[in-house]
Amino acid sequence: MSFIQDFIEFPFIQYAFLSIVFLTLVCGIISPFIIVKKSAFMGAAISHSALLGVAVALAIFGESNPWGIYLITGAITSLLALFLASMTFRQRIPSDGLIGIFFTTTMGLGMIIHQQFAANQGDLLSYLFGNILLITSFDVLLAFLLLVIAGLCIIPFYRHWVYFSYDEEMAFTQGLPTKLLHFLFYFIITFIIVSSLKIAGTVLINTLLLVPGVFALKFSTNTKKMLWYSCLFSLGSGVFSFILANQIEWPVGPTLSVFQFLLLVLFLGFKKIKN
Amino acid sequence: MTELVTIKNLSFSYHENMEVLKNLNLSIKEGEILGVLGPNGGGKSTLLKIIVGLISSYQGKVLYKGSLEKKNISMAYLPQKDSGHSSLPITVKELLRVPPFKASAEQISEALNQVDMLDKADRLVSELSGGEYQRVLLAKAVLNKPELIVLDEPTKGLDGKGQDQLLSLINKIKNDQKMAILMVDHNIQQVLKHCDRLLCLNKSFHWHDTKELVNKEILEHTYHCEFEHLAIHEMGGDILNHPHEHCTHDHSKDEK
Numbered sequence: 001m002s003f004i005q006d007f008i009e010f011p012f013i014q015y016a017f018l019s020i021v022f023l024t025l026v027c028g029i030i031s032p033f034i035i036v037k038k039s040a041f042m043g044a045a046i047s048h049s050a051l052l053g054v055a056v057a058l059a060i061f062g063e064s065n066p067w068g069i070y071l072i073t074g075a076i077t078s079l080l081a082l083f084l085a086s087m088t089f090r091q092r093i094p095s096d097g098l099i100g101i102f103f104t105t106t107m108g109l110g111m112i113i114h115q116q117f118a119a120n121q122g123d124l125l126s127y128l129f130g131n132i133l134l135i136t137s138f139d140v141l142l143a144f145l146l147l148v149i150a151g152l153c154i155i156p157f158y159r160h161w162v163y164f165s166y167d168e169e170m171a172f173t174q175g176l177p178t179k180l181l182h183f184l185f186y187f188i189i190t191f192i193i194v195s196s197l198k199i200a201g202t203v204l205i206n207t208l209l210l211v212p213g214v215f216a217l218k219f220s221t222n223t224k225k226m227l228w229y230s231c232l233f234s235l236g237s238g239v240f241s242f243i244l245a246n247q248i249e250w251p252v253g254p255t256l257s258v259f260q261f262l263l264l265v266l267f268l269g270f271k272k273i274k275n
Numbered sequence: 276m277t278e279l280v281t282i283k284n285l286s287f288s289y290h291e292n293m294e295v296l297k298n299l300n301l302s303i304k305e306g307e308i309l310g311v312l313g314p315n316g317g318g319k320s321t322l323l324k325i326i327v328g329l330i331s332s333y334q335g336k337v338l339y340k341g342s343l344e345k346k347n348i349s350m351a352y353l354p355q356k357d358s359g360h361s362s363l364p365i366t367v368k369e370l371l372r373v374p375p376f377k378a379s380a381e382q383i384s385e386a387l388n389q390v391d392m393l394d395k396a397d398r399l400v401s402e403l404s405g406g407e408y409q410r411v412l413l414a415k416a417v418l419n420k421p422e423l424i425v426l427d428e429p430t431k432g433l434d435g436k437g438q439d440q441l442l443s444l445i446n447k448i449k450n451d452q453k454m455a456i457l458m459v460d461h462n463i464q465q466v467l468k469h470c471d472r473l474l475c476l477n478k479s480f481h482w483h484d485t486k487e488l489v490n491k492e493i494l495e496h497t498y499h500c501e502f503e504h505l506a507i508h509e510m511g512g513d514i515l516n517h518p519h520e521h522c523t524h525d526h527s528k529d530e531k
Binding site for chain 2: 032035036159160162163165166167169170171172173174175176217220221222223225226
């Protein structure tokens with residue numbers, strides 16, 4: 001069956017497609033800043049610790065209450081991200097070790113909570129690698145709101161974000177609200193992760209957060225192009241992999257992850273040959 | 276001359292047993308260049324970070340034109356970094372255009388012209404040499420006409436000629452725009468040539484006066500070693516194990 005037929009026939013495909021569009025766009029906006037700020041590991045830590053939030057939410061509400069799952073997962077992951085963000089603000093303590101210990105512990109705790117209190121209420125594996133069958137119209141709405149809010153927080157203040165990611169110390173001494181930007185940065189990442197759990201899961205979401213940024217930084221010659229390239233790469237590869245996954249009946253999250261990586265390698269190969 | 280920054284009895288420790296500054300008194304006056312000399316780990320960069328507000332958990336007082344409010348004076352801080360420290364594809368022009376100061380195209384061109392970098396306005400910052408990068412940062416610093424520019428080792432990585440050119444440029448900017456400069460540097464000769472006053476700093480030891488009064492004993496006390504062996508001691512590391520029999524300094528008391 002073709003993708004268009006599936007799209008018309010199944011509402012969950014429509015929901016998943018729209019979610020992919022909104023989430024890849026918001027990932028495209030934030031991704032270059034994650035790479036420039038060398039926060040890739042931090043993103044991985046937040047995404048893995050989101051599993052604790054999911055486990056608690058499933059234990060409380062089961063799978064039938066998307067609002068409850070989103071709110072509890074969002075609240076718990078935000079608290080964990082807040083802790084990480086405050087510990088790493090202006091590198092108060094070396095971040096790598098702390099993040100490494102933190103995310104394995106919270107993930108382990110999530111597994112224990114799920115096994116003990118919610119073993120029959122939802123498949124945790126779906127939240128590790130994503131499962132588009134779980135996506136509802138509510139998730140689409142949340143993804144759209146996230147895109148609007150993150151877009152409004154970043155695009156009008158684009159130069160602030162550029163300076164903040166370029167050199168936080170210089171930006172601070174020139175009067176930029178670096179503390180606000182630091183916490184806002186991690187809150188946006190947290191809500192991208194929480195909103196993407198059903199698409200890519202806690203593990204694969206990192207591809208969406210990182211690959212567009214790496215691509216944009218490799219190919220752009222100024223910061224405006226960086227944002228455009230990142231968004232276009234993220235959106236284009238996201239939509240294409242979704243259609244591809246549907247056609248060959250592969251899981252969306254893993255297909256998206258592998259396809260984005262291959263596309264990046266392909267472009268880098270072309271660049272190398274050209275040079 | 277008005278005192279832009281006045282420091283009274285400043286002490287700071289990173290940890291309980293790691294005292295970096297002790298009872299430091301200092302003033303930075305309008306329109307002067309104050310050079311800070313001292314060995315690595317002696318507290319120079321820490322002092323700069325305290326002055327610009329990056330470190331706030333210190334003892335003592337830092338007054339800005341007599342007030343505790345940092346906003347009382349306008350400052351620009353150029354940290355110890357090189358042009359390739361960030362992977363951001365930012366051009367020279369874009370770096371000068373970032374907030375909070377909204378510079379017009381004419382102001383940016385004028386600032387770049389002042390540091391002789393106008394022809395490189397569209398280049399990526401990451402492609403600049405160390406000297407070019409420092410010039411661009413200077414142009415950015417002077418753009419909003421601060422009263423004080425704080426420079427952490429601006430000549431790091433430059434050869435002798437490059438150091439001299441950069442420091443001459445800093446001096447020229449200071450004279451043209453009547454701003455004060457606080458500068459950490461390792462090149463004693465250059466600091467003596469270009470600065471008005473000196474702070475010799477090594478943790479609890481500090482000497483602060485006009486440059487004409489500095490002598491061999493003060494420098495030896497600052498660096499905790501004989502002046503003749505300064506190069507060896509500045510480098511640190513394995514070179515200290517190299518036999519240098521004329522040195523009378525007791526290395527067993529050196530900080531590890």
